[in-house]
Amino acid sequence: MSDSNNISRRNILKAFAAVPVLGALGFGVLRKKNYDNDIRDQIVKELGISYDPPVLPTIEGVDKSKPIRVGIIGYGIRGEQLMRAAGFAHPKTIDQWREAAEKDSKDHRLEDFLAQEDLNLQFTGACDLFDVRAQEAMEACSNVNRKGSKEQNTLTCKRYRTYQELLAATDIDAVIIAAPDHWHAQIAIDAAKAGKHIYVEKGMTRTIEEVFQLTDAIKKSNVIFQLGHQGRQTESFIKAKEIIDKGLLGKISLIEVCTNRNSPNGAWVYDIHPDASEKTIDWEQFQKPSPNKVPFSKERFFRWRCWWDYGTGLGGDLLTHEYDAINQIMNLGIPHSCVASGGVYFYKDGREVPDVFQAVYEYPERDLTFMYSATLSSDRDRGKMIMGHDGNISIGGELTVYADQESTRYKPLIDKGVIDPQIPIFLYSPGSKRIDAVTSATAKYFAGRGLLYTYRQGKRVDTTHLHIKEWTDCIRTNQQPSCNIDQGFQEAITAHMATVSYRENVKVFWDPDKQQVLKGKSLKS
Template sequence: MDNQTNDGKGFSRRDLLKGFATLPALGAFGYGMFRKWNAERLRQSSIAQELGLNFDEHPAVAPTKSDGKTIRVGIIGYGIRGEQLMRAAGFARPELIDDWKRGAAANANDRRYAEYQEQEDLNIVITAVCDLFDVHAENALAAAANTGRNGVDGEMKLSAKRYRRYTELINADDVDAVIIATPDHWHARMVVDAAKAGKHVYVEKGLTRTVEEAFDVRRAVKESGIIMQLGHQGRQTASYNKAKEIIDKNILGKITLIEVCTNRNDPNGAWVYDIHPKGSPETIDWEQFTEPTDSHPFSLERFFRWRCWWDYGTGLSGDLLTHEYDALNQVLKLGIPHSAVASGGVYFYKDGREVPDVFQSVMEYPDRDLTFLYSASLASERFRGKVIMGHDASMEMENSLTVTPDSRSTRYREQLQSGVVSSDKPMITYVPGKSNVDAVTSATEQYFASRGLLYTYVQGKRVDTTHLHIREWLNCIRSGEQPSCNIDQAFEEAVTAHMATIALRENRKVFWDAENEKIV
């Protein structure tokens, strides 16, 4: 490095010293910090190579347009998540585009508009939308018409039709596949009906509201042969894929304990979503909304904040535990646990909700000599992360990875004694791209960003993970292959989440009878 000049290939030691010298009080100190950082980087690189890891490799750059036939897609549900999914598929409301433009003009670090324009064309058309709230339906139509990714003054191409009932949408001749982003209590019926109609399905988690529905969905998907993807965009996160490589190479040694968590501390993160001022019995089809569950008098809170009630949602288990479980199932192939216990309650948000805002579950895998521990609070943002604990090392697994040797490790005993590695600092760090959150602002968005659920990096370029997950589903429809979060993965997750929920609500330890496929 000292022999390189500033010719576009590198910087000499003299160039670095000159640069640091221009910063008051940082000259020698800054260069010293740089040397320390570079030495640590080289040390970790050497360790990674010795362990057979290549952290310099990058996945291939995605093509600019998906090959194959144009797929005609219907969207069912255009609330918070539905809008995000449609945007990830390439269809954003014109007003949102203009908002992003204003943000970019005011802040050079706001790259939402630039990244959206760079997002790959998935070669689809939105032909149908369905939502029980008139305002959401109208917004979905506007997004579907924005094929040119324009602002309000741009040209729109009206192509989608609004349906009042989802059954009419899935039976439409110009719909090949559906994206389902409704409240959880509608998922099972919609997936089953779509499968019977021969329509491919992308459905958000939780997969089902009841255990019986999970079996119904699996049966329908298997018998129909459709391509189904469960909405876990973490499957596309670069650090999770690298974590699997670390696990496969047995770098952690025997793993006996996993701790994962959810910590959020703002109303939106606790499902206290905004109530739209135009929401009313005249603009919301309440009778249809409550159709799959117990009837209840019209309630704006229940309609817009449905996750807070068992009639419509699946609680912390089905909503947020599933993110953590899926990440670990991805890298460890955990499957359904042998048993589960759970506890929790409504300890902070005394707003009439039924679903706990503090929740814990312990799941046992005796055949793996492994315990999976989940802990959640919606009233504290203390970061705890995902930790996989092995005999030789522990791995913290988020948008970045760190692997730290255990002070009592057998495998690394000599390296620990010689000082090559230390138990008080990582021996491996993997950061796929920048560590800042750029335009991410809300506490909830920061929570998802830190877990790799908003974006990942492809050859150093930031890419929306939801976009990649939808892209994978569409390409599997074209190829006939199975996506990464297919019905088998979805079923394992649904049963696991239901075990935790049943353990909580019935205040007992529950078991999975694998031979008879029953929760007992």
């Protein structure tokens, strides 16, 4: 062999010396992929559940060509939010969002709002007992083109001093009721009688009697009724239902839900408007349905949630959301019994309703306990947790399912090392490209902190908008929405059982035959 041949062979050898490294890496990658796929296939086979994102129900055949004419009753904090979700923001809000977006390119509120689907609504009437808010309501109602205050300064909406006058108007087809809770039932009953479709905020009523009266009125009417639990539109709840229906958790014995807040605003210490006075507020109309009449009080007008005369505290405001989420997922219905406790432990500002509140519900027919726990002075989030013999699920923005260490069903796979009880067997993060059984630690951390949810697609999804859209779609197609009066009935009775138990210091029972709430008497389960 010649020297030049030797050199060229040596050249080639040295040039490709690292090829075996690539071979080794390729072999390793293949082995790892096969291993992961094998584990994934075994888990998928065992669970038998779709790893596709949940399919949100859509309503077919919606004809939006004719506008729905809506009246807003109550334009406080929530009323304003509902109007925005319906596509109507106050021109000054548009100004503020625009300014904020100019200062900070990451502020997408205006962009998101402008991208929100036009539901073809016309807000023709507004009613609020505070003159300043009534004026603002009219200005928001008139802002059909979503403009700022320089471009939008004409009023196309009428103010009504009383809701009765608003309901009597012939140019209103539907009403959004965001007045304080003590007005919900009466306004909604009158609206149903007047043939106006109803979207009413939670808690549905202030008292148990009102639940029956309102349910009766809605059933007798032909109006489309939607209760304001926008959680009905949350993707992870819909996926959770699929998982529970498949029995992946085994026998469920305990459900824990919570509310966590830790700010004056979260504890209903809302701002008192500087222009508020007896001249600008119709106080007598405000307190008309409340059991106790008191002299004019700005505090009570703006911070009404703190008094039993106007609301039911944590029970009506926040327990209802948690209960409705679980009721949506598990179809719990009204519990057999309830014991509630708590107290005013942090906000000793003269309020009547507790700021720490626990309610324990028993469902002997389902062999499970549902427990709600809340404090308004700690932000520690415990999420929603459903515990079964074979696994547990925690539900927040994301949804995580773990197999139980001692599960009977998963024992063979746990013993084989296919399922690790420390690693989720199912993780769903809204907006992520797809759901997977084998999730990287990175994805888990980012999803857990909501980063994927906030930024995916470059916009946030407003569930309240989806909830109002469902209501208007149902009006247009004459169908029942997801949080109709039957769901509302269950929500309201359940929440009131806790309030009654707390206020009267008794165990409370539901008699399904007589359709009655009984206090302190034991019922056979």
